[in-house]
Structures are given as C-alpha cells and as structure tokens.
Amino acid sequence: MAGIRKATIRDVAARAGVALGTVSRVLNEHPSVTPQARRSVQDAIAALGYQRDAVAGSLRNARTRMVACAIRDFDIPAFASYVKAAEEVFRRAGYTLLLASTSNEKDVELALLRGFAQRRVEGVMMTMSDEADAELAAAIAGAPMPIVLIDRELLQNVDRVMADHQAGAGLAVGHLISLGHARIGMIVGDPAAYPSRSRIAGYRHAHARRGIAVDEALIRDHALSNEIAFRETCALLAAADRPTALFVAAVDMLPGTLRAIRSSGLEVGRDIAIVAGSDSDLAELGVPPVSALSWDRAEMGRHAAEMLLERIRDPQPRAPRCVRLPVSLIVRGASAATGG
Amino acid sequence: MAGIRKATIRDVAARAGVALGTVSRVLNEHPSVTPQARRSVQDAIAALGYQRDAVAGSLRNARTRMVACAIRDFDIPAFASYVKAAEEVFRRAGYTLLLASTSNEKDVELALLRGFAQRRVEGVMMTMSDEADAELAAAIAGAPMPIVLIDRELLQNVDRVMADHQAGAGLAVGHLISLGHARIGMIVGDPAAYPSRSRIAGYRHAHARRGIAVDEALIRDHALSNEIAFRETCALLAAADRPTALFVAAVDMLPGTLRAIRSSGLEVGRDIAIVAGSDSDLAELGVPPVSALSWDRAEMGRHAAEMLLERIRDPQPRAPRCVRLPVSLIVRGASAATGG
Structure with a gap:
C-alpha cells in the first residue's frame, strides 16, 4: 500500500526511452507496438514497480472486477446469509462484492443503479421496493450491466432467483x-x-x-x-x-x-x-x-452469483432465467x- | 437509467459548435474558456441530457463520493447496527457507503485497501485482523485516503472508535x-x-x-x-x-x-x-x-462516520483522535x- 502511486506513466516512458503514447499502447495491448518497445516498457514497469491506476485503466478496458448487491437494510440477518454465500462465489472468480442498502426506497434504488453504472460495476444483485413501478422497471431493463433480481418475479426480462x-x-x-x-x-x-x-x-x-x-x-x-x-x-x-x-x-x-x-x-x-x-x-x-x-438462503445467494457471472462472461442476449427454491x-x- | 449514456461528449461538442477540448475544459472548470463557449456547452449539455461518465470525471476531480466499510463478516447482526448508523450520516452528507467483508484475513484486508485506493474511495472504516502486523499497519498508515479504525487501539497514527x-x-x-x-x-x-x-x-x-x-x-x-x-x-x-x-x-x-x-x-x-x-x-x-x-453501537457508527467526513473535508494532517465508548x-x- 505504502508508495503504491509513486511511479507514474511518465517515469516509465523516461526509463524505457519511449514516448508516453507508446507506454499507453503497451498497457492497452495495442497491436501497433514493436516487440522491442514492448520489452523496454515492460522492463521499465518491472524495475519501477509501476502500478497502473485502476480508474484510468478501467476507462479503456471497462473491467473493474466489482459487483454490487443492493439490499433493503444492512441489519436483517436473513439477508446476510445469502450475501455471504454469493460473496464466496464472486471471490473465487476474482470479483469483489460491495454491498449497499436501499432503505426500500425507489429513489435510492435509482441512484444506486446510476452510480453502479457510472463506476462500471460489472453486475448487480438487487431487490426492488415496488415491482409495479415503471421507472424502476425501465432502469433495471435498461441498465448497462447484467442484473439478477432477488425474490422478485414481475420483471420477466431479467434473471430472477426467488423462494416459493x-x-x-x-x-x-x-x-x-x-x-x-x-x-x-x-x-x-x-x-x-x-x-x-x-x-x-x-x-x-x-x-x-x-x-x-x-x-x-x-x-x-x-x-x-x-x-x-x-x-x-x-x-x-x-x-x-x-x-x-x-x-x-x-x-x-x-x-x-x-x-x-x-x-x-x-x-x-x-x-x-x-x-x-x-x-x-x-x-x-x-x-x-x-x-x-x-x-436454503445460501443456495439462493450462490445461484444468483453464478447467474450473474455467466452474464458477465457472456453478454450475448439470451432468454432470462428464473430459479424458484422450495420452502419447507x-x-x-x-x-x-x-x-x- | 434508461439511456443514461446516450449523449456523448462528441454530441455535446457538435451541438455547441465547439471543439471536444473545449467541452472537456468546461467540464473541468478550466479558466481558459470564453463565457460564450461555456454558455453554449452548458446549453448543449442541458438540451441533450448529457451525463458525464463518473469514472472519466473522477480521473481529474478525484471525487467519487464513495466511502467504504470493511467488516469481518456480513452475517454478524451486531456489526450491521453500527454500519447502518454510519450509513445514515454518510447519506445525509451525499456519500454512498459500500460494505465489503474481510473474512478476518490479512490478505483480503490488503487487497481491499488497494482496491479502494485505486477506485478513489474517499474514506474507509475498518477493523484489522491482526493489530500487531507490520504490513497491515504500513498499508493503513500509508493509505491515500483517511481511515477510521473500529474497535482497534494499537495503531495510534489513525482515528479510532472503540468500546471499553x-x-x-x-x-x-x-x-x-x-x-x-x-x-x-x-x-x-x-x-x-x-x-x-x-x-x-x-x-x-x-x-x-x-x-x-x-x-x-x-x-x-x-x-x-x-x-x-x-x-x-x-x-x-x-x-x-x-x-x-x-x-x-x-x-x-x-x-x-x-x-x-x-x-x-x-x-x-x-x-x-x-x-x-x-x-x-x-x-x-x-x-x-x-x-x-x-x-451504543449506533453511536459508534455515527462517531466513526463523522470523524471520517471531517478528515475527507479537511485533509490537513492533525493529531489522530480516539473515542472510547462506555459499556454497561x-x-x-x-x-x-x-x-x-
């Protein structure tokens, strides 16, 4: 952590003896770089311990490896158990799960969806305060990232996991x-x-x-x-x-x-x-x-996480899925x- | 949500009849823009409903309005109550609180700290799996954003909130x-x-x-x-x-x-x-x-959130503070x- 932003892209360019744009093309795996230039940039990166800024990096490659889960309230233990199971699936896949709470309010749900989209969160698990609300439904259907709804059924154009x-x-x-x-x-x-x-x-x-x-x-x-x-x-x-x-x-x-x-x-x-x-x-x-x-709340969380990862990995439009778990x-x- | 990225900066430039760089300078509040150009860009933004990409925006102004809280485990109700109280303070201040879990593992704590820094999270509330670990201590002390430790005492160079x-x-x-x-x-x-x-x-x-x-x-x-x-x-x-x-x-x-x-x-x-x-x-x-x-766990959460907001608003180095709440x-x- 200490010193993580010490070396800049300018330091890398100077040490490699190339232009800034060349460093940038190497970082972005652009084909128009000579093997020689690529090698000297890679050597300079290794020598300087240069770490690319994730925000800058994410501009081009759009991979933040973040997923989010929006729940009604942080202090309901029943929600924690499916979140925890989902998190295990995401962590194994190299994703960080961030949790946010909605207070069951439409405006917070809309604001979170906007925020997640702007910060390039790659997928979202969420509930909906009001399934019949047209604005919420449009926001979910039109979101730039895949969404899995938890315990909701009316929106049939997205993946859903629910209990019976x-x-x-x-x-x-x-x-x-x-x-x-x-x-x-x-x-x-x-x-x-x-x-x-x-x-x-x-x-x-x-x-x-x-x-x-x-x-x-x-x-x-x-x-x-x-x-x-x-x-x-x-x-x-x-x-x-x-x-x-x-x-x-x-x-x-x-x-x-x-x-x-x-x-x-x-x-x-x-x-x-x-x-x-x-x-x-x-x-x-x-x-x-x-x-x-x-x-099985853990099963619910695992299903939701796996469905979301599948959509992230293969964004081709395919029929929405619905998993309904039995209740005893x-x-x-x-x-x-x-x-x- | 629907259509939030429809209008691009290019559309704004075209409608305003100015160069892309001019739009960028207006967005970044650069002084070298004529009042006329600023006005036409602002009109074009309003007419097109253009929304700036937050990741791109955050590159220059470094304000993501995100704070994070790292807790040991999502499914411990006692933690949820201080997180919830903290969230209320943050929400009123215009910040979104994201929750992450560490499994009480040092490597996860280090990775989260790195991720939060790279994604320009503005402040972090967290615990530490091992207070005597030098690498963790260095990561916390050297983090680019303010940190408030929850229920930890050994690191005396950061703000801490704990119970007695x-x-x-x-x-x-x-x-x-x-x-x-x-x-x-x-x-x-x-x-x-x-x-x-x-x-x-x-x-x-x-x-x-x-x-x-x-x-x-x-x-x-x-x-x-x-x-x-x-x-x-x-x-x-x-x-x-x-x-x-x-x-x-x-x-x-x-x-x-x-x-x-x-x-x-x-x-x-x-x-x-x-x-x-x-x-x-x-x-x-x-x-x-x-x-x-x-x-009073809610009080603990509120204290931590308020201390963090103060540090975010006024990043001048000042003596670390320690709040110790009574237990009955x-x-x-x-x-x-x-x-x-």
Whole structure:
C-alpha cells in the first residue's frame, strides 16, 4: 500500500526511452507496438514497480472486477446469509462484492443503479421496493450491466432467483388450521413486493381450501421493522376476538412479535401458537422453540452469483432465467397450542 | 437509467459548435474558456441530457463520493447496527457507503485497501485482523485516503472508535463472582484484536481484585463462529470440574453456547449462569432472559462516520483522535443461578 502511486506513466516512458503514447499502447495491448518497445516498457514497469491506476485503466478496458448487491437494510440477518454465500462465489472468480442498502426506497434504488453504472460495476444483485413501478422497471431493463433480481418475479426480462413463498405460507397456515385454529393473525411485509404478496396469497389459499372465511382484520401488512411488528401484534392481541395463532410471515420480525406477546402477559405455546415466516436462532433456541419456514438462503445467494457471472462472461442476449427454491416447514413446540 | 449514456461528449461538442477540448475544459472548470463557449456547452449539455461518465470525471476531480466499510463478516447482526448508523450520516452528507467483508484475513484486508485506493474511495472504516502486523499497519498508515479504525487501539497514527471492553468484561465477571461463582468459563474471540484482548484483561483483573486464581483452561479463545462457540462450550461443560457460569464474551456467539447447553441437558439459570458479551434479541427474549453487556453501537457508527467526513473535508494532517465508548451490564434472569 505504502508508495503504491509513486511511479507514474511518465517515469516509465523516461526509463524505457519511449514516448508516453507508446507506454499507453503497451498497457492497452495495442497491436501497433514493436516487440522491442514492448520489452523496454515492460522492463521499465518491472524495475519501477509501476502500478497502473485502476480508474484510468478501467476507462479503456471497462473491467473493474466489482459487483454490487443492493439490499433493503444492512441489519436483517436473513439477508446476510445469502450475501455471504454469493460473496464466496464472486471471490473465487476474482470479483469483489460491495454491498449497499436501499432503505426500500425507489429513489435510492435509482441512484444506486446510476452510480453502479457510472463506476462500471460489472453486475448487480438487487431487490426492488415496488415491482409495479415503471421507472424502476425501465432502469433495471435498461441498465448497462447484467442484473439478477432477488425474490422478485414481475420483471420477466431479467434473471430472477426467488423462494416459493406462496407454498411456504400454505404449509404454515395449513399446519395451524390442522391444529384447530380458525383465527390466524398474519404479520406480513409490503404487498408491493413478491415475498409478501405471495405469502398473503398462500394464506388465503390455505383458508379457501378448508372452507374457512378470511377475516381481513387479521392480515397486518407493511411490517418492515420490529417496531411495526410489535405494534401490529399488540393490536391483534388487544382485540375482543383475538387470534389463537400468529403467522409472523415477514422476515426477521419474530423479535417484535415475541416482545408484544410478552408485554400482553400471554405465554407462547400455551396461550397462543406461532409460526415464523423465516427461521432464526431466536426461533430455534426459544423456549418453547418456534416453528418456522425455511429455505436454503445460501443456495439462493450462490445461484444468483453464478447467474450473474455467466452474464458477465457472456453478454450475448439470451432468454432470462428464473430459479424458484422450495420452502419447507420446521415444526417445533410453539405451534402446539391448539385452537379454540 | 434508461439511456443514461446516450449523449456523448462528441454530441455535446457538435451541438455547441465547439471543439471536444473545449467541452472537456468546461467540464473541468478550466479558466481558459470564453463565457460564450461555456454558455453554449452548458446549453448543449442541458438540451441533450448529457451525463458525464463518473469514472472519466473522477480521473481529474478525484471525487467519487464513495466511502467504504470493511467488516469481518456480513452475517454478524451486531456489526450491521453500527454500519447502518454510519450509513445514515454518510447519506445525509451525499456519500454512498459500500460494505465489503474481510473474512478476518490479512490478505483480503490488503487487497481491499488497494482496491479502494485505486477506485478513489474517499474514506474507509475498518477493523484489522491482526493489530500487531507490520504490513497491515504500513498499508493503513500509508493509505491515500483517511481511515477510521473500529474497535482497534494499537495503531495510534489513525482515528479510532472503540468500546471499553475491558471495563465491560470486569462488570460481567464481577457480577458473576458476586453471585458466588468461582469457576467462570469464558468464550472469547481472537486476542490478536483489541476487543478479545481487552475482555481477557478485564476477566483476569476481576479475578485478581477478588483474590481468585484464574484457571487458564476456562479461557476459550478464537471463538469466531457459532460452530466454534458450540464446540468450546461443550468442552467446558464436559470437564469433571465444569464451570458454574459462562461469560460468552465473543460478539454474537450466544446461539452456539445455548445450543451446547441444550445438548448437554443443562438448564440455563438453574444449572448454569450466563452473561453474554453483547446484547441481542436472543439474549433479551430468551427464557430466562440472558444478562448482557451493552454499548451504543449506533453511536459508534455515527462517531466513526463523522470523524471520517471531517478528515475527507479537511485533509490537513492533525493529531489522530480516539473515542472510547462506555459499556454497561444489563442484568437479567439467566445470570441468577448461584455458584457452588
């Protein structure tokens, strides 16, 4: 690091006894250089320990070996696990993965996409705050680098990797109904995005299959923080005909719901059943442990990274691909409270 | 995004009726341009919606408005909270924060530092895998951009933000000793880095103050993953004279320790007392809840970001600063098991 920009291209030219333009042509592997000149420039580079400036270099060869991943929020552990798996794939391929957060805001997503393009990031893994937004869709479709969408489905002109959240929600709700619950509260995220939209569809479908009418007041969406999950759970528990079970479908919102249950004086597993929409240490190690939906997040990250690397290596237009991972239910003690 | 590189500098020159070099001089705010020429170039830029390529632009003005944060691992929630607070400060100041992970490996740290320098990242927040490593120290001291070290103390020629882990460990161990424990197992990270080194010092100091000899076999270091925390806890619990209390000092290693206790058939709070070295949802919502050390991680992130922005804005050499945040103990039920 120390001294990395000591020798300049001028020093190289002087030592090699050639013009600046010759050094530049050697660096850019231009064919119109004599073998002799190439040799003296290469010797001068080695002798001086000259390191080409990556920003200048990237102007011509457009290879920054950087890829980026834009996630909603840095502090959601569930996202970290797929990012980590993706990073391993990228690192083995010689790419540095940079992570940025969007706060789930369209303007930040657009600004990041612009910034990545201008800085010649070679590929991007991302979500979208609103899948139906035309401006976002145009920005993604028109981006100069390949993009893989994570857990989004509506944009069908780009590669996508997602989990089958509808089937997962069906498993969770079906499990609770089979235990005798008919009033199942649902804490879920923003239906403008695929995961929540499909979880709500799965919830409805599981009710319809068993001939149970859905009470719309039991579906609490836009739970994008633990504070909101806490508030919505409190509201559900305070109702006269409170639910006997909760499906905490939003990712990593179990802490907010458990805080609300504790502050309501209820006991998980005895007074109320819970299924978490995503597995976590808290679900596994809780007393009683909490049943949870699970999918292979590392596999999701690896798939996304490999699809992106393929597009980077072979930028020929080819049909967009879509990988949908299965979701399974881990049954644990906390869903065992039976319905009224 | 769509069409962001449609208009080129050539289009601007043609429309303005000036030479390419004139456009370039206007873009670079060169003084040798007539007001007339400047005006026509600016009009052409506006009419064409021309956007300057950031990589090309950054060659001359060296402002990428990017800062970077290198953390050990993406999937440690405790790190995410200071990164998030730092990001808010940077975003308000017009900077994009990019996150990279080092796997706690010196070679990755060196490569990232080189990459950040070459891509003109304007400032870096980071840790160091080994504070005593001369090559790393030289790379940090010689970096062309300002650096703020997080939770590191040995490099005194750069800005540092840290928590007072020695005092924190003293509180945790003192609390357990006051409850009657004399055999306190410690799960801790790598002593080559400040947090673990100072926690071990706090552990020893708390024993010495009360005249209790330290059994070295009770100190289990290098717990950098939950798998290792699990294994080391199992080893401690399997010993004939097993500890009556555990101080899980390594950050976010409580899940591994709780899994080990569960698999040993012991019950937290009844058979063994625990204090966690960092607070978490799992500590707070456990049954019984687990006592934990706590410091303001968001404040840590904000301090680091503000120190870095000050250095970026005013690169004059000034004395390095060191901010040390206090650590407090939250006493909860799981430390209540009394010692033999």
